[in-house]
Amino acid sequence: xxxxxxxxxxxxxxxxxxxxxxxxxxxxxxxxxxxxxxxxxxxxxxxxxxxxxxxxxxxxxxxxxxxxxxxxxxxxxxxxxxxxxxxxxxxxxxxxxxxxxxxxxxxxxxxxxxxxxxxxxxxxxxxxxxxxxxxxxxxxxxxxxxxxxxxxxxxxxxxxxxxxxxxxxxxxxxxxxxxxxxxxxxxxxxxxxxxxxxxxxxxxxxxxxxxxxxxxxxxxxxxxx
Numbered sequence: 001x002x003x004x005x006x007x008x009x010x011x012x013x014x015x016x017x018x019x020x021x022x023x024x025x026x027x028x029x030x031x032x033x034x035x036x037x038x039x040x041x042x043x044x045x046x047x048x049x050x051x052x053x054x055x056x057x058x059x060x061x062x063x064x065x066x067x068x069x070x071x072x073x074x075x076x077x078x079x080x081x082x083x084x085x086x087x088x089x090x091x092x093x094x095x096x097x098x099x100x101x102x103x104x105x106x107x108x109x110x111x112x113x114x115x116x117x118x119x120x121x122x123x124x125x126x127x128x129x130x131x132x133x134x135x136x137x138x139x140x141x142x143x144x145x146x147x148x149x150x151x152x153x154x155x156x157x158x159x160x161x162x163x164x165x166x167x168x169x170x171x172x173x174x175x176x177x178x179x180x181x182x183x184x185x186x187x188x189x190x191x192x193x194x195x196x197x198x199x200x201x202x203x204x205x206x207x208x209x210x211x212x213x214x215x216x217x218x219x220x221x222x223x224x225x
Contacts, residue, residue, distance in 0.1 A: 021035040022079075023073065034091070058196060064213050073215070073216050092128060093132050101136070107209075111140070112132060112138045113183070115185070125185060144201065171201060184211065189218070190217075
């Protein structure tokens with residue numbers, strides 16, 4: 001009887017607060033989290049791989065993203081990160097899981113890590129990583145730490161990004177990455193400088209391979225996989 005009451009309550013909540021698309025805020029049907037109109041736009045921006053990283057030595061082995069960073073995807077990511085739409089996390093993490101399965105299916109991944117954020121109260125990357133870990137059954141290790149309060153990367157040009165990120169990260173303990181293939185999660189890859197710096201730290205600790213996956217990559221870095 002209690003289960004029937006809960007079911008009734010959920011139906012009532014859905015009627016009062018109908019499901020809305022995480023990308024355009026339009027109404028959606030059933031249990032979907034995005035509308036048909038946005039889904040049709042996905043093919044133009046879906047399944048990306050970083051073309052190159054031309055700013056010095058590369059420490060990661062590959063970097064893939066589900067989308068190019070453009071509407072409607074960029075709208076949802078900004079809402080998730082800057083407008084407190086934490087409920088979008090599960091949907092965005094689902095897309096990261098999908099691109100991982102598509103591109104890294106044959107990789108024997110030992111653990112999953114994420115790029116730690118400057119504001120310790122806001123843990124968007126950790127939230128995404130936790131969802132991906134649960135979805136793909138890959139152990140989540142909170143191995144990286146942020147050492148300094150540097151400027152926000154998205155506000156800087158390329159050269160300043162590279163200087164700003166140097167020495168910003170370290171590991172919680174030495175040997176945590178030794179001999180492991182690590183999957184590194186972040187929300188967006190813009191220049192690749194943050195992922196590369198985190199990968200450098202993991203490599204110095206002995207990681208055998210570092211694979212990166214994000215929701216989106218900026219158009220100039222991305223090509224169709």
